[in-house]
Amino acid sequence: MLSAPDGLLRPDDGDAYRQALRLLRDRSGLPVIFGGQVLDGNLTLAQFLGVRTSGLRGLRVAPGTGLGGRVLAAARPMTLNDYGTAGSITHDYDTPVLAEGIRAVTAVPVTVQGAVRGVLYAADRGPDPLGGRAQSLLADTAHRLAAELSVRDEVDRRLRLARTLPAAPADPRLTEELRALHAELRGIAQDAADPALRARLQSAARRLTTLTSPQDPPPPNPLSPRELDVLSQVALGCTNAEAADRLSLHPETVKAYLRSAMRKLDAHTRHEAVVSARRRGILP
Structure with missing residues (x-):
């Protein structure tokens, strides 16, 4: 549990992200899955499955930069067939991404009430692009996670209301x-x-x-x-x-x-x- 500034005890949302990633791995078998929450306006990568290096851990991604930053700014999914040669993104984070051997990658926003609260990624080190099934499973996982965060938000709102009675x-x-x-x-x-x-x-x-x-x-x-x-x-x-x-x-x-x-x-x-x-x- 985390203590919010108003004293409410809210479960750590990071646990919800980890649970979502584990579910996605079990359903898809994808080799690399990771994600993170939007904190202070930037995306912070914190949950990983299948990574081989530590370069991505704790990486802060600014809106509009890299793949995740583009997804954060546009609030829509984006897919790259070859990250290293992609011309549609900036390459601010090439060192940790390429060190991980990532080539094909899809990123999907976790959107709650119109606001992007996080980004989930699915990636492969092979030369083939991610298929439609993998992209669909990633989008479904992001949707389920957004629903869970929405429930938590509503709980906090209701508890605050109860305190005013x-x-x-x-x-x-x-x-x-x-x-x-x-x-x-x-x-x-x-x-x-x-x-x-x-x-x-x-x-x-x-x-x-x-x-x-x-x-x-x-x-x-x-x-x-x-x-x-x-x-x-x-x-x-x-x-x-x-x-x-x-x-x-x-x-x-x-x-x-x-x-x-x-x-x-x-x-x-x-x-x-x-x-x-x-x-x-x-x-x-």
Whole structure:
């Protein structure tokens, strides 16, 4: 975990880049894969698989320079069949790139909300250009990584919003917003590929329940995470179909989770289950 300037504990985004590169290697079998994040306006290369030298490690690439800098500035993918002779880029970084033996290379931006947050590269030392499949897999990996970073950004935004809410909101509208925030945090958690981030989201959702129903000590929670996810959507007035759509579940699966939650809470109706959960401090 990294501590942000505002005190939020955000998982190290470098871990997400490393996971993305490992996935790409397993899917593509490409010999050289690397990438990095945009920090202070420059691209810093920090994650590598298949490299033989250390020349690229920590390399800072300015916008518009080299292949990565061109991708950063244009916010679009770019492919070179022979890096050493390419006339479409500057050659500021030839020494470390050519020392690695790289010839064919593709670079793809990791774009979140219109901003390039990083660049991923796939390269080969052989004379043949990278095929369309390799380029497609690289683009798909960048897209998946961008989605993960977007989830992390939304988590931070939601946690900042939660901090602005009063400890015991008296206004019913604030209470309803808090409940909607709780349900959305649990929904976002299901989209998080990083287990640590998912656990952090679920923990944040649990903390929100204490703002409207403080308990010391809290009673045990008999519900499974998925049962609580479903019940949090039901508490917002969602139908089974709506809850299924929000949680990417089948409607029959939602019904099964809801029946199980009702049984554990000794409730005979959906409404009773929600009331019981709020009394126990399980829901806000």
